[in-house]
Every structure is written in C-alpha cells, then in structure tokens.
Amino acid sequence: MNDKQKLLVTFPNPNPERDYTIIHTAPEFTSVCPVTGQPDFATIILEYIPGKICVELKSYKFYLQSFRNDGIYFEAVTNKILDDLDKICKARYMKITARFNTRGGISSEIIAEQNRKKLKKKFV
DSSP states (O other), rough: TTTHHHHHHEEEESSSSSOOOOEEEEEEEEOEEEEEEEEEEEEEEEEEEEEEEEEEEHHHHHHHTTTTTBBOOOOHHHHHHHHHHHHOOSEEEEEEEEEEEETTTEEEEEEEEEEETOOOOOOO
C-alpha cells in the first residue's frame, strides 16, 4: 500500500447484494504540471458500483488534496486515482473522469475505468 492509499478509509457496503451506483464529484482538485510547474485544476468524478467496500468521503477528500503539490500529467493522475481506489475497494465497476480546466485554449478530459464484473456500462 502506498502513502496515498493509506489516506483512504473504507466502510462495509450496507447493501452488497444489490448493484447501485455511487457518484462523488470533487470540483476543487489541484495538481502541478510537471513541465511548467503551474497548477492544474480539475473536477474529479468518481462513479462506482461497490462490492463489499465503500470509500469514506472525508478520507477521499484528503486523498485528493494530497496531489496538490505533485508534478504529474493528467493521464497519470487519473489512472493513479483509479488504481489506488480500485486496490482499496475492489468495486464491481469504477470510473474516474478528470475534467481539467482549459490551459492554452485546450480543455482536457481523461476517463479511466475498471469493469471487474464485466457489467453493462451504465455511464456515458
């Protein structure tokens, strides 16, 4: 378990017998561009169908804040968030959408997903 994963707290899914969707939107994500050193701002959307474990929100907020001073590319941070959360909760389905603010006239949206149970996609 890496240092960032240690920030994440979980709790038992109260309804593990049912597929239901949890969506958390974090509009204040910040990291640093590894090339320019300038801050990058994004909205991170976590969508998942939990298995036996759910992610506790306060710890998720602290986890996301831990990237504030990290020099990391959009693609790398999106996949790291997915990998860390997936390792902790082993959700039936998980998708991370990272919508980065416009920089140099270009908006970027990175989507990474894990479909452990090969469920039909319910998200677009």
